[in-house]
Amino acid sequence: MDYQFLALTIATAIGISTAILVAATGELLVEKVGVYNIALEGVMLVGALTGFIAGQTTGSWVLGLIAGGVAGCAFAMVFGLITVVLRTDMIVVGVALILVALGTTQTIGSSYVAVEAVTKIPNADIPVLSSLPFIGTALFQQTWVTYIAMALPFVVAFILFRTRHGLNMRAIGENPNAADTAGISVIGWRLFYVAVGGVLAGVGGAYITLGIVDSWAGNVTAGQGWIAFAIVFFAGWQPLWILVGAYFFGALSVLGDVGQVMGWGVPSEAFTVLPYVGTVAVMMLRAWKQKSKGAVSWPAALGLPFYRG
Amino acid sequence: MTVVTDGAGVSLELNGIVKRFGDLTAVSSFDISFAPGQVHALLGENGAGKSTLMNVAAGFLTPDVGEIAVGGQQVRFGSPKDAIDAGIGMVHQHFSLVEQFTVAQNLAIGARDIGRLTSTKELNTRALEIGERYGLKVSPSKVVGSLSVGEKQRVEILRTLSRGARVLILDEPTAVLTPEESEQLCVNLRSMAGAGATIIFISHKLNEVLSVADHVSVMRGGALVDSLERRECNLQSLAKSMFDDFGTADERPRTQSATSIGEEVLVVRGIQARDERGAVALKGLSLSVHAHEIVGLVGVAGNGQQELEQIVAGIRKPDSGTVSIHGTQVGNVQDALKAGLGYIPEDRRGTGLVPAQPIWLNSILRIYKDDLVSKGLIIKTGKAKKYARDLAESVNLSTNDVTTLVQHLSGGNAQKLLAGRELSGDKSAVVAVNSTQGLDVKAAAAVRERLIQAREDGLAVLLISADLDEVVLLSDRIVVLYEGSVVGEFAAEDADLDEIGRLMGGETSNGNS
Numbered sequence: 001m002d003y004q005f006l007a008l009t010i011a012t013a014i015g016i017s018t019a020i021l022v023a024a025t026g027e028l029l030v031e032k033v034g035v036y037n038i039a040l041e042g043v044m045l046v047g048a049l050t051g052f053i054a055g056q057t058t059g060s061w062v063l064g065l066i067a068g069g070v071a072g073c074a075f076a077m078v079f080g081l082i083t084v085v086l087r088t089d090m091i092v093v094g095v096a097l098i099l100v101a102l103g104t105t106q107t108i109g110s111s112y113v114a115v116e117a118v119t120k121i122p123n124a125d126i127p128v129l130s131s132l133p134f135i136g137t138a139l140f141q142q143t144w145v146t147y148i149a150m151a152l153p154f155v156v157a158f159i160l161f162r163t164r165h166g167l168n169m170r171a172i173g174e175n176p177n178a179a180d181t182a183g184i185s186v187i188g189w190r191l192f193y194v195a196v197g198g199v200l201a202g203v204g205g206a207y208i209t210l211g212i213v214d215s216w217a218g219n220v221t222a223g224q225g226w227i228a229f230a231i232v233f234f235a236g237w238q239p240l241w242i243l244v245g246a247y248f249f250g251a252l253s254v255l256g257d258v259g260q261v262m263g264w265g266v267p268s269e270a271f272t273v274l275p276y277v278g279t280v281a282v283m284m285l286r287a288w289k290q291k292s293k294g295a296v297s298w299p300a301a302l303g304l305p306f307y308r309g
Numbered sequence: 310m311t312v313v314t315d316g317a318g319v320s321l322e323l324n325g326i327v328k329r330f331g332d333l334t335a336v337s338s339f340d341i342s343f344a345p346g347q348v349h350a351l352l353g354e355n356g357a358g359k360s361t362l363m364n365v366a367a368g369f370l371t372p373d374v375g376e377i378a379v380g381g382q383q384v385r386f387g388s389p390k391d392a393i394d395a396g397i398g399m400v401h402q403h404f405s406l407v408e409q410f411t412v413a414q415n416l417a418i419g420a421r422d423i424g425r426l427t428s429t430k431e432l433n434t435r436a437l438e439i440g441e442r443y444g445l446k447v448s449p450s451k452v453v454g455s456l457s458v459g460e461k462q463r464v465e466i467l468r469t470l471s472r473g474a475r476v477l478i479l480d481e482p483t484a485v486l487t488p489e490e491s492e493q494l495c496v497n498l499r500s501m502a503g504a505g506a507t508i509i510f511i512s513h514k515l516n517e518v519l520s521v522a523d524h525v526s527v528m529r530g531g532a533l534v535d536s537l538e539r540r541e542c543n544l545q546s547l548a549k550s551m552f553d554d555f556g557t558a559d560e561r562p563r564t565q566s567a568t569s570i571g572e573e574v575l576v577v578r579g580i581q582a583r584d585e586r587g588a589v590a591l592k593g594l595s596l597s598v599h600a601h602e603i604v605g606l607v608g609v610a611g612n613g614q615q616e617l618e619q620i621v622a623g624i625r626k627p628d629s630g631t632v633s634i635h636g637t638q639v640g641n642v643q644d645a646l647k648a649g650l651g652y653i654p655e656d657r658r659g660t661g662l663v664p665a666q667p668i669w670l671n672s673i674l675r676i677y678k679d680d681l682v683s684k685g686l687i688i689k690t691g692k693a694k695k696y697a698r699d700l701a702e703s704v705n706l707s708t709n710d711v712t713t714l715v716q717h718l719s720g721g722n723a724q725k726l727l728a729g730r731e732l733s734g735d736k737s738a739v740v741a742v743n744s745t746q747g748l749d750v751k752a753a754a755a756v757r758e759r760l761i762q763a764r765e766d767g768l769a770v771l772l773i774s775a776d777l778d779e780v781v782l783l784s785d786r787i788v789v790l791y792e793g794s795v796v797g798e799f800a801a802e803d804a805d806l807d808e809i810g811r812l813m814g815g816e817t818s819n820g821n822s
Contacts, residue, residue, distance in 0.1 A: 166427075167410075168418060170407075175406065175407045184418070
C-alpha cells in the first residue's frame with residue numbers, strides 16, 4: 001500500500017465518520033441531562049431527506065444542512081414531548097418513531113430516489129496544512145462540516161467540565177432532584193437538549209445525503225444512527241472518546257473498500273458488517289472492563305423520567 | 310462555632326392547610342406558626358402528617374386548601390424553588406446530592422454567585438466560605454459518595470442555607486445518623502436558632518425532641534393535638550398526645566425469653582464478600598444464632614448489613630465462608646427454604662412481596678411447589694386462597710378478601726402478611742431486616758410480637774435493624790457491625806447504648822477512634 005493510498009483512505013474514513021460524529025456528540029449532550037434519544041436513527045433519516053430536498057430545491061447545501069437540522073430538531077421534539085414531558089417509556093417511543101421515520105421518508109422521498117444531488121458540500125482545503133505530505137491529504141482536505149465536527153467534542157467537553165452551565169447539566173443527569181431543589185427546571189433543560197441533539201442528528205443526516213452519498217435512497221442512514229447511539233456508550237460518556245469512537249467505526253467502514261483495492265479476496269459484504277460487529281465487541285469489552293474496575297460512568301439518572309420529590 | 314450572619318429567621322405561618330391523597334386526608338385544616346430564633350419540633354408517629362405538612366410548606370406539595378405566610382406576607386408555592394426564594398428550605402431524609410460530584414460542586418449546583426466559567430479552586434474556596442458562614446465543617450474537594458451520612462447531611466444543610474433559606478425544615482434528620490452525629494447535629498441546630506434562624510425539626514423520637522426543641526407541636530392523624538413550650542411538656546405528656554393508646558405498645562419493658570437458649574441453629578463462618586462496586590463489604594464475618602434466641606445486629610447503614618442479609622438468605626454468593634442451618638450448608642434460595650429459613654427483607658414491597666398481585670398469590674410465593682397448594686404445574690386456586698385466608702386471619706390482616714392487591718394494603722398490613730408468610734410452616738431460623746421501619750405504632754408492635762412469638766417457638770432470629778431502641782427491646786444478644794466486621798457483642802442486659810453508639814461510629818471499645 002503506498003502512502004498516497006493510505007492517506008486517501010484515512011481521509012475517506014474521517015469524511016464518512018462526520019455524520020456519526022455529529023450525531024453522537026448531540027446524543028452525548030442529551031444523555032448527559034439524563035435522556036437517551038433512542039430514535040436517533042429516525043432523526044437522522046428525517047434530517048437526511050429534508051436536507052436533500054432542501055438542497056435540490058434551493059440549490060444550496062448550506063440551506064440543505066440548516067433544513068436538515070430544523071427537521072431533526074422538530075422530530076426529536078416529538079420524542080422529547082412524549083418522553084420528557086409525558087414521561088412515557090423512551091425505548092417504546094423511540095423505536096416507534098424510528099419506524100415512523102423509515103416509512104414516511106421512504107414514501108415522501110420516493111421521487112428523489114436515484115436523483116443526483118444538484119449541490120454537494122465541497123471540500124475546503126486548509127491553506128498550507130493541506131499541502132503537507134501525507135497529513136495534508138489525510139486530514140486537511142475535508143469539508144468545513146468535518147472540521148467543525150472534529151472540534152465539536154472539544155467544545156462540548158469544555159462546556160460540560162469547565163462551565164457553570166455544564167455543572168448544572170451534569171447535575172440534572174446524575175440527580176435531577178438535586179438540580180430541581182436548586183431551582184433548575186429539569187424538564188425545560190431536558191427538552192432543550194433533546195432539541196439540540198435533534199439539530200445535530202438532523203445535520204448529521206443531511207451530511208450523509210449532501211456530503212457522502214450525494215443522493216437519496218430509502219433508509220440511506222443504514223444504521224449510522226444506531227452506531228452513533230452505541231458510540232456514546234463506547235465513549236463512556238466522555239466527549240473526547242466520542243471522537244475516538246467515531247473514527248474507529250469510520251475506519252472499519254472503509255476497510256471493505258481497501259480490501260477490494262488491495263485484492264484481499266474477502267467479500268465486501270463481510271466488511272459492511274464490521275462496524276456493527278465492532279460495536280458489539282467494544283460494548284462487551286467495556287462491560288467487562290467496567291465489571292473488573294467496578295466504576296459506573298453513565299449519568300446515574302439516565303433513562304429515568306423525572307418526578308419531583 | 311461561627312455565628313450565622315445572614316441566617317436570621319422569619320416567621321412561618323400555615324393556616325388551615327388541607328392535603329388529601331385519594332381518600333386519605335393527610336393534613337386536616339389547622340393553624341400553626343413557627344417563630345424565628347427557635348427550634349420548633351414537630352412530633353408525631355409515622356403517618357401523622359408531619360412530613361406532608363412540611364412538604365407543603367417547602368413547595369414540594371400543593372395544598373388542596375389553606376394559606377402560607379412568610380414573615381406576615383401571603384405566599385403561594387408552585388415548586389420548591391418558589392419556597393426557597395421565599396426563604397424556606399427543607400432537608401429530606403433522602404438527600405438531593407449528586408454522589409459523583411465533590412462537596413464544592415454540589416454546593417455550586419444552580420448557584421448564581423459563581424462565574425460562568427468554573428474553576429475547582431473557586432468552587433472549593435466558596436464551599437469553605439459557606440461552611441464557615443454557617444459554622445458547619447466540610448471538606449470541599451471530597452466526593453460526596455465517599456462521605457458518611459452525617460457529612461452528607463451537613464452538605465445538604467449547607468446547600469439549603471446557602472440558597473437563602475431562613476426557615477430550615479429537617480425531616481427526621483437523626484434517623485440516619487449515629488448517636489454521636491445526632492448530638493453534633495442538635496448542637497449545630499441550637500446554635501443556628503441562637504443566631505436567629507427558624508428551625509423546624511420533624512421527629513418521632515421523644516427524648517430527642519425534649520433535648521433540642523424550644524417549642525413542641527404534636528400531630529396525630531393529620532391534626533394538631535398539642536402545641537407547647539418546652540418547659541410545659543415532659544415525656545409522659547408528649548407520649549400521651551402522640552399515641553391515643555399509649556402504653557400498649559412502644560415503651561413496654563424488654564420481653565425476656567420464657568425458655569432458655571437452645572442449640573446453635575444459624576451459623577455464619579468467615580464470610581468475605583464484596584458489594585456491587587467491588588469494594589470489600591464483609592471481612593471474614595462470623596456469628597451464630599441459637600434456637601430460642603434473638604440476635605440483634607446493629608450498625609450504621611452500609612457497613613455490610615445488606616450483603617450479610619442477602620448471603621444468609623441465599624440470594625448472594627460470598628467470596629468465601631459458609632452459612633449453615635442446623636449443620637446443613639446453605640448456598641442458594643432453594644437450600645435456604647429447605648433448611649427452614651424465613652426471610653423478611655427491608656424492601657417489603659419490592660423484594661418481599663409483589664405489589665401488583667393479590668394477597669393469595671403473595672401468600673403462596675414461597676410454597677407454590679408444595680402439594681398443599683399445587684399439583685404439578687397447576688396451582689390449586691381454591692386451596693391456595695384458603696391457605697391465604699388462614700394466613701390473613703392468623704396475622705390479623707385488615708381485610709380477609711385475599712383477592713385484594715398487595716399494593717392496596719397499608720405498610721403495616723403488607724408487613725404483617727410478609728412476616729406471617731415467612732414465619733409459617735416448618736421454620737428453624739428467620740432473618741428480619743428493619744422490619745418495623747415506616748410502620749405505625751400498632752403495626753410495629755404486631756410485627757415485634759410476631760418475632761417474639763417466633764423465638765418462643767424455638768426459632769433462631771437474626772434481627773438486622775437501624776433502630777437501636779428496637780434492637781435493645783427485642784434482642785437477647787446484640788452484635789455491632791462496623792465496616793464488615795463484628796466490633797462488639799453484648800448480652801442484652803449488659804448493653805450500654807453509649808458504648809454501642811461509639812462502636813457503630815467506628816471507635817474502638819476503649820473510646821479512642
